[in-house]
Amino acid sequence: MPIFIAGSGKCFHLETSHSPFYNVLKRSVTMTYITSLEMANKIGKTKRWVNDCCAKGLVQGAYKEGNRWLIPADTRWKVGSENRYAPLPIGVSNFELAISDYYYVDKTALIKDVIDYRPQVALFLRPRRFGKSLNLDMLKTFFEKNADSKADLFSGTNIWRQGSKYTNEQGKYPVIYFTFKDIKFSNWDETLINLKNTIQLEYRRHSNILESPNIQQIDKDFFSSVVDGTLNSALWVTTLSRLSEMLHLAEEESVFILIDEYDTPIQQGHTNGFYDEVVAFMRNLLSGGLKDNPHLHMAFLTGILRVAKESIFSGLNNLYVSSVLEKRYSEFFGFTESEVKKILNDYGCGNKLTEIKNWFDGYKFGDTEIYNPWSVLNYVDAECIPKAYWQSTGSNDVIGELLSKGDTKLLDEVRGLLLGGSKKAYVDTAVIYPEVIKNPSSVFSFLLMGGYLTIEQSETMFDGNMMCELKIPNKEIQLVYEKEILSRQDSMMTQDRAIAFQTALMTGDAIELQNVLQSFLKETISYYDAAAEGFYHGLILGLSATLYRYYEIQSNREAGNGRFDIRLKARDTINPNFIIEVKSVKDELPETKIKDKLTACAEQAVLQIDAKDYAMDLQGEVRKIGVAFWKKNCVVISK
Incomplete structure (x- = not known):
């Protein structure tokens, strides 16, 4: 059959489709190919799984070009019988592992923005579990020069479709990578030991530079003293700048410095009383590596707080701070709504968008609406059970x-x-x-x-x-x-007490509600010099606040012909509304008169709810509760 190749002016006649030359021409003329990553995303598998199938000859028409597999785009996938969807990368911060063995939400366009804007030193500030560590490891994997190329990991990703300006940057630079996320110790001595250990591990990772003829003996001696821990204590803060210098000399390329969760040791220092020591160490370590460093290509740090007023970044005129207020890079930390929709559709729960939006959306980074990625992944993995995944x-x-x-x-x-x-x-x-x-x-x-x-x-x-x-x-x-x-905020307001209050209120059990409040008062009122009506009002308001998911909690507002104390307005038509009027008896009472006086006041409170028409604008069932207090005693009347 004749095949014309556009622009060649030549016609090739192939007599058999079994000819290797025929297959090559067919690839270039009639077929559209996609990478194994693109196919993995298409069928809900991992890249590694697709590559294994190709290597075993299970994918018709697939061929290897360099380190990557290319697969006909119209391949009808019939291999394997495993579950359709790849595992979710919950807690995975290793980029190579995430993109090879898990469902990966493509954030590689961050690399394009980094190359385009080229901030010499950038600080990414985001809440915990919003993808900072995974993104930083992605930058490391992309930019770091390795004996074994990592280019195949990026084939089929957003960054690989941007052209040679960006792909030529892959695997080009030496990279220094520190992570301080596990530096969580209760004293300065242990913290310093582990900071030094982190530095030592990174030095060991770059031990091959000692073979370079560009590294002088004095540098080799310094390197060895870091690795064996004999370095003078005053010189540990110089280790970042010295390593960047040695890498630049050995590799003849300027250096990337990546530091994950730089502020974790600082928070521990604040909590445990060694704040000044850790701030001084971090200030000197970072300023040496980041300030006026001729060996630095770019540096990226992640954390929650900037800690600028401690002069940790003093003199860094080249510092770009990307906080939750900034528009640039806003879509790369956390999931956008389009990404969440795709995850839900891919895992067969596209009808859960409203629920997942109510539970895990609501963040605004710059001008981008963001979902909590940790919670979204856990929610989908748990078969769409909504709960507070992030708090733990x-x-x-x-x-x-x-x-x-x-x-x-x-x-x-x-x-x-x-x-x-x-x-x-x-x-x-x-x-x-x-x-x-x-x-x-x-x-x-x-x-x-x-x-x-x-x-x-x-x-x-x-x-x-x-x-x-x-x-x-x-x-x-x-x-x-x-x-x-x-x-x-107060050891008195325990979860057990809140649940007991909720149960008694929702079941309409006035006696049990009275018992709950009575028990609470006997255990807690000694915390206060006096028990004015404001205290009792605050007590019931605080207990009622735990019902916010089902009620709009209102306090001291105008309604009808007056101002009610507390009103629980149901958010749906199923639950009843509650109006609670609080009375406090200030007179001194003999023991025999307490119950009668409190009962009369509680009944008066219920009558006031009707007389003032506090329920005028409420729809559905309304339960009226009068509560009267005297010191550690109370009576509840419900109507």
């Missing part, structure tokens, strides 16, 4: 500390957020750990940077920071506040 991934110690030490105003503002409100606050992206405790205005900056709040509206201020309207992003974080944060 790290410590909320700093937030627990600030709420336990916060004043009444701060606690009221946090309660307001939990009940669905918002807070207007000045957001300083350079907030530091000590300020979180000392300066109440910095609390909300920390909560935003840590992923506990999101931006509803914002306005840029004269100093480059923002005045933002902040709110809790989704149901998952509401649960985090309830279980991990608000519960720490």
Whole structure:
């Protein structure tokens, strides 16, 4: 059969389709080929699995070009009988493993932006578990010069479709990579030992440079003293700059420096009392490697807080800070809605978008709507069971500390957020750990940077920071506040008590509700010098707040012909509404008169609900509850 090759002016006649030359021409003329990664994404398998099938001859028409397999795009996949979908990369921060053995959400376009913008030093600030470590390892895998090429890992990805300007950068540079994510120790001595160990491991990884004729003996001696731990204690802070110099000399290319979770040791220092020591070490280590370093090509760091006011980045005029406020790079950390839709469709749960949006969406990075990637993957992996997956991934110690030490105003503002409100606050992206405790205005900056709040509206201020309207992003974080944060503000408000209160209220059991409150008072009222009506009101409001998922919690608002104390307005038509009126008896009473007096006051409270028509605008069933208190005693009347 004759085959014409465009532009060649020649016609080839092949007599048999079994000719190898025929197969080559057929590939170039009549077939469209895709990479094994593209095929893996198409059929819901891993790249490694597809490559294995090709190597075993199970894929008709597949052939190997260099290190990568190419497969006819119209191949009808019939090999294998395993489950259709690849495993989800929950907790996987190794890029090569993620892209080869797991379902991979392609974030390689970050590499294109890095090459285009070329920030000499960039700091990516995002909440924990939003893909920082995986992205940093992706940069390492792409840019690092290796004996074995890693180019095949990127074939079929977004970056590989961008042209030679970008693909020529792959595997070109020496890379220094530190991760401090596991430096979590309770004292400075152990922290320093493990910081040194991290440095030693990276030196060992680059031991091949000692064979370079460009490395002088004095550098080899320094290198050896790092590896064997005999380096003078004052010189450990110079190890980053010295390694970059030696790599540049040996490889004759400038160096990438990548540091993951640089601020983890700093947070531990704040929590455990060695803050000054760890800040001094990190300041000197990083400034030596990043400031005016002629051997540096680019550097990327990840963390949650900038810690700028501690001068860790002092003098770094080339520093670009990518926080949750910045538009650039905003889509690369966390999942966008289109990515979430694809995951749901690929795993057969496309009808769950509304639920997953309510639970794990709500973040706004720059101008991009972002879902929590850790929670999305866990949700899909758990067959779409919604719960707070993120709260168990790290410590909320700093937030627990600030709420336990916060004043009444701060606690009221946090309660307001939990009940669905918002807070207007000045957001300083350079907030530091000590300020979180000392300066109440910095609390909300920390909560935003840590992923506990999101931006509803914002306005840029004269100093480059923002005045933002902040709110809790989704149901998952509401649960985090309830279980991990608000519960720490007061040891009295235990989860058991909250559940007992909810059960008695929802079942309409006035006697059990009275018993719950009575027990609570006997155990806790000694914490207070006086028990005014405001205390009792706050007590019931705090217990009611745990029902926010089902009710709009309202307090001291106008309705009907007056102002009610507490109202629980059902969010659906199934649950009843509640109006709770609180009375406090201030007179001294003999033991024999207490119950009668409290009963009369509680009945009066119920009558007031009717008389003032507090239920006027409520739809559906309304339950009216009067509660009267005297010191450690109470009576509940329900109607």
